[in-house]
Amino acid sequence: MKLTSSVLAVLSFAFVFMAAPARAQGWNPPPPERRCPSQWGPNDERGAANLQTPQAVLKATRMIREGKVYELGKVLEPSMPRSGARSYVLNLARTSGPNGRNQQRGNEETVFTELGQMGTQFDGLAHQALGPHLYNCFENDALATRTGFTKLGVEKIGALFTRGVMLDIAALKGVDILPATYEITVGDLEEALRRQRVDFGAGEAVLVRTGWGRHFGADNKLFMSGEPGIGIAAAEWLAARNVMMVGSDNWAVEVRPYPDKDLFLPVHGLLLVVKGIFLLENLDLEAMSRDKIHEFALIVQPLKLKGGTGSTVAPIAVR
Amino acid sequence: MKLTSSVLAVLSFAFVFMAAPARAQGWNPPPPERRCPSQWGPNDERGAANLQTPQAVLKATRMIREGKVYELGKVLEPSMPRSGARSYVLNLARTSGPNGRNQQRGNEETVFTELGQMGTQFDGLAHQALGPHLYNCFENDALATRTGFTKLGVEKIGALFTRGVMLDIAALKGVDILPATYEITVGDLEEALRRQRVDFGAGEAVLVRTGWGRHFGADNKLFMSGEPGIGIAAAEWLAARNVMMVGSDNWAVEVRPYPDKDLFLPVHGLLLVVKGIFLLENLDLEAMSRDKIHEFALIVQPLKLKGGTGSTVAPIAVR
């Protein structure tokens, strides 16, 4: 019997994606008394942003050798994928004119959108709760007002400027795009580090490439129908290394729907609520993948939306 | 006769602010044939963003010696000053829950605002026109659609990462805040450079501190009633040095109302429309002034609003 190369490809593909991570399935959020106060004290509202130090900036700066800037943000436009109830509307507003002998005319635009959670986005600490509790066991109901959160607002975070590594799991697996339901394992992350010959430490950012972002804007229905991504096991491994941010080129960082059907966005819960670690969603990692750029200075400037849960951002990786 | 120190202060104050720049008064926008095509060719939509090169990044990176980050963005909140017709409304949107055994709950927010022109903001090339023409003599009416500009949109610019200098004119004059109608002169800028022992070159950013930003949020009516700032003379001097951006801690960069009553926002016209040089408004320059930081890496990440005229930003200066 002769195996054709395509059959071999299918077999190797099946082999590559076969190992299901068992440990994640049984996860439960730690109870409040075991997760609070956070490592930064009972009043802390900034979580892993406390890892943003001058040393982190200097370490990141040393990554900048060529002055090359990679734009990680997607263009904001009505054709973006988004969940059903979210909107993005930009209307041009032309101001009256002409004014003066210079015949000045002005233009601006009104925008109506879920500004904390649209396009390429930074998830802050008021975005998610486990039961009644936000990060550091602040009570959701007590902090949530009509016009924003009275604590944990994204305006408390500030710009993040730290060393980042990009773990290209799609490349590791030899595919353009990981399968829709693939849960990235700890082994995948470890192997990517080895092959890419990079490592990372506390206070740094880890960006995980799935290839799924290629569907963004190209097939929105498919894009939103699910996604490959990390699960609880990989998230715990990242959290144990005290990272500042975890980002991905999908819309929720984590695999969706979650393999354990009784958990809903558990990686959000673990990273944001339990650990105070930020998420970056809908990143464009294609150019870095093409250029095989795996470490860099990552710079993210969330808008200072008072009481906001996050911010649309246009982050850059600089090399 | 003995002059008290306060009388001396008043006299010296009067002396310091007395010289009115004569040349600016007679300014007229150059006719289209003398300003188009721009130095970057007839199809260019990026203006001074073309000065964003790897060399500019590397030069800026060399400013980063301590890893200290200065946040130049104001918090976005309803109490911000803004012109009459602009709005800023953030409403919390709590998604239904709890979901799963992890009792996940989610929060987000809807925001309605003039997102290109609110708070600390980056003015792009579709923001202003002189008569029928935008930058590079693109026609405003031909490009303006209901949902944004078909050319010159801010999504074309990308992040800006360049060396910046801050010229602290309020400090130079020995005041906390420059008088409301003071037009900053070329001489002021030159003297500030000398005293601060910095210089700047093509493709860099110049931030001009007036102290006026202290009124932001403290006395909005006063803040919006006028402002000290550069005039056409200083803007021409800056443009001649081919800068990438000019920013200030006031709401329009330029002195308002303009001394020549028949000109309306002429510095906007000169820098954005004629020269393709970007503006940064409502910067917070107080911390840098206190620390006497006069050169730094400036990093600005405009949101990629397709067809937008600008973007609310949260820029940083890194030292």
Added chain:
Amino acid sequence: MKLTSSVLAVLSFAFVFMAAPARAQGWNPPPPERRCPSQWGPNDERGAANLQTPQAVLKATRMIREGKVYELGKVLEPSMPRSGARSYVLNLARTSGPNGRNQQRGNEETVFTELGQMGTQFDGLAHQALGPHLYNCFENDALATRTGFTKLGVEKIGALFTRGVMLDIAALKGVDILPATYEITVGDLEEALRRQRVDFGAGEAVLVRTGWGRHFGADNKLFMSGEPGIGIAAAEWLAARNVMMVGSDNWAVEVRPYPDKDLFLPVHGLLLVVKGIFLLENLDLEAMSRDKIHEFALIVQPLKLKGGTGSTVAPIAVR
């Protein structure tokens, strides 16, 4: 001793407004088992709109003798009074053109507002809850989704066309505007009926004039600081007569702040939640007062906002 007429006026004024209604002070909402199901059955979502019958229309129609229309709606504009977190923003949106040899051009407008609760407004049955329960003991948490209520939405109500009476309490008391904290009593309503020689029955609308609406747009801060209006005693008297709607020329129909400081908007709770009777707020009753029009056909057309809590309206009284 000679009393001047102004002293007499003050004394008589004090006398007129002196009687505090005692019974209202002790009110508590009836427990669910005593108020549910409503008189229209356990599945009813329309409350007093069930009183809208052909007979009600015909009875109202008989009020139309002169064909005179009274506009009861206020103009919607940014200078309207409104509570802090509510917004009203209208931006003109000019569509591109000209099109065709007829050189067609189009204009429209985007509006961002709390459309159910802005200006002259109709309060529907999802607007208020007592503890966990809306009208007919529907659970607020179970019905409230991100994009509206799944039951009790204002789109279920339809137009209301019924006979209305206007009880001019300000005129009864001989004042232009009732004092800010005056609670209108049952006796006031009864006396107004007698003096105005009108009566009303089940399914009809009662509009109560306080004069407070004269502050609308003239002194918004004063207007929103409190208001004269009915209290629980008068509301119970109206509810006992099975009216369809209660309206007023103030912003909440009921006296505010409420005399019993431990009750918050109790008339809303009694009429909307317990009884399913609708409210009409910010009515303009001045022209009817001038013309001494006390009975009429009242026609209200709430917008059919799916899942909405109410609707801005422009009702008319026709005589």
Added chain:
Amino acid sequence: MKLTSSVLAVLSFAFVFMAAPARAQGWNPPPPERRCPSQWGPNDERGAANLQTPQAVLKATRMIREGKVYELGKVLEPSMPRSGARSYVLNLARTSGPNGRNQQRGNEETVFTELGQMGTQFDGLAHQALGPHLYNCFENDALATRTGFTKLGVEKIGALFTRGVMLDIAALKGVDILPATYEITVGDLEEALRRQRVDFGAGEAVLVRTGWGRHFGADNKLFMSGEPGIGIAAAEWLAARNVMMVGSDNWAVEVRPYPDKDLFLPVHGLLLVVKGIFLLENLDLEAMSRDKIHEFALIVQPLKLKGGTGSTVAPIAVR
């Protein structure tokens, strides 16, 4: 040869819709000097609303014999058809609570939409222009401000209460829905009047049923792709009879695309701009058609949007 009934149906269908109205093709808007001032004088901002008189109300009132109310408004929901750039977003806003011992809780909603031009809508006099001119030759550019029109705003119109007739052209032709591109002729209208044994006069409203509204919400793409409706010939015939409003169960009243490809929305231009006659779009005329109701009191209450071009409405026909 024997013709089957379906072939006969096709033939008769073809016959019924065959006659193309020749006169409309050559239409040009009358020049300003021939259409201005309007019949209500050079300063008039209300157009056919001037025909709203007590006599019109009384005449309409005489139509109300049974007290039956027909709701002509569609439900406002995100699944409504609408043209590409228009939005409709309703977000529930729960106010904080519980308050007081009555445990008051409040709900409201933010709505972002083109409120003048959404769902069942009333087109006002600032909605359309012919070249530079609105109704009564007011200049579009001079009246259009960022926040609405300084003249001709819909807040000037007030409620309309007049006798209406419904001409059921789909029923006349024996079809459920007229073909997509069918232009309703003067002959059609005249024949419908004859068969329905009704007539109408000055100041009244004419509602034209096409059946096209059955696609609303059922097949939005088809619904918006075109529509049967009146053309210039029928519009001129209606205007000559001095009607107050013309409505239909389609989205633009007039046939779309227009047979004369060089005219764009000419019926809008003729009725709104030249004649000051209002349009009602997206009416629900199905129940009246089923009940064969052809004359009635029509009541429309446009929201008083200051400077607005129209208003979403929920009109009723009362019989």
